[in-house]
Amino acid sequence: MISMSDAFFSVDAVRGANLRPVSFTLRPGEILMVQGESGVGKSQLLRALADLDAHEGKVVLNGVEQQQMPPSQWRRRVVYLPAESAWWDDYVDQHFTENLPETWWAALRLKPELFRAEVARLSSGERQRLAVARALVLKPKVLLLDEPTANLDAVTAKAVGELLSEQIKAQGSAGVWVTHDASEAARFADKQLYLDAEGGHIT
Template sequence: MLFEVKDLQGQNVPPVSFVLKGGEVLTVQGESGVGKSQMLRALADLSPHEGEVRLEGDEQQAMPATEWRRRVVLVPAESGWWADTVAEHFAERPPEEWWGRLRLKPALWDAPVERLSSGERQRLAVLRALVLEPRVLLLDEPTANLDRSNARAMADLLLDYVDEHGAAAVWVSHNPDEIAAHDGQRLEMTREGGVLHGSV
C-alpha cells in the first residue's frame, strides 16, 4: 500500500483510518469544524497527533519531518507566500503544459506576489506542490475560490498527476460535482470519527 493511516487522532481531529493505493483519491466531507483541515495537518506532520501514518511502509515518525513533507505535500486552503516574487517560492519552474492547463500566464513566474489574485495564488500553490513530485497530495479545498471552468481544469490536472505518477490524494471538498467525478473512497467526518465509504 502507498499510504496507510490507522487510528489517527489529535486535538480537534476525531479518530480516522484509511488505506490508499497508488492512483487512488480519498474524498473527505463533513460539516465545518469537524477537523478536516486539522487532519490534513496531522497527515503532513505539522501538528501533534497519535496513531500510525505510513508512506510505502515507512513510519511518519521515523522519517525527518522535512523529508516527509516533500513526499506528503499539503496544499492548504490559504497558501503561504513569504518572499517577494512567485519564482522564489518554487523548487523549480513548472512545465509549460501545466501553466497552460491552469490558464496561468507564464509571465507570472517573475511577478510580485502582492499583485496576484486569490485565484492565481491558489493555482500557483498547486503547481508549487506538484513540482516536488509528491507521493501523496493533501488538498484542502483546492478549487474553492475558482470559477467552474478553472476549478474543472485544476481538478483534471490533479487527477492526471495522481494517475500518471501512481500517487495518491486526500482531497477535502464541499463541491458535489467535484466529488462525483472522483472514482474512489469517501471519508465522511463527524465529531465522533470518520466513516469510510467505497467507490462514489
C-alpha cells in the first residue's frame, strides 16, 4: 500500500455536508472509479477535490496541500468536468487554444468541422464529448470526471471512455471518475471506490 506522504495524489478523510469521510491515494496514470447510490456525495467529493466546495480533511498533490496553493492555480492542475458542462463563448473553437488531434475526433465519434461550429447548434451529446476534449487538452495533473459518458449510446460511451483512459495514462495524470455503470467501472478502474452512508470503501 502506497503511503499518503509518498502518493502523487492523496485524499485523507475528506468529508462534507453530505459526504462521509473518504481516503485514497493515486499514482500517475491511475484511475479511481467512484460508484454509489444517489445522494451519498459523489459529486460533492469531486467538487471538494477541485476546491470548489468547503470540506474537511486533507488533499495533497505532489507533496503540496490544497490549502497551500491559490485556488486558481489548484484548479489548473486539478480539473473538474461536471455532468453539465459550461460554454461561455459562441463558437466551439473559442474554448480551445488549438485544434484537436485527428485521432481524437475519430475516438469521440465527431466530425472535425464541429471545431468551428456554433455552440448553440450542438446536440447535448456533442457538447458533452467536446467538453471531455476540452478537459483533456489542458493536460491536468488530476482529472475529476462526473459521469462523462452518461446519456451517450453504448458504442460512443465505450469510445469516449477509452480515449479518457488512454490519455490519463499517456499524460501521467490521475483520474477520479464517477459512474453509475458497473461495467464501465470494471473496464477502466485501477481502483474502485464505493460511497455509502458510512463513507468510502476502496476495492
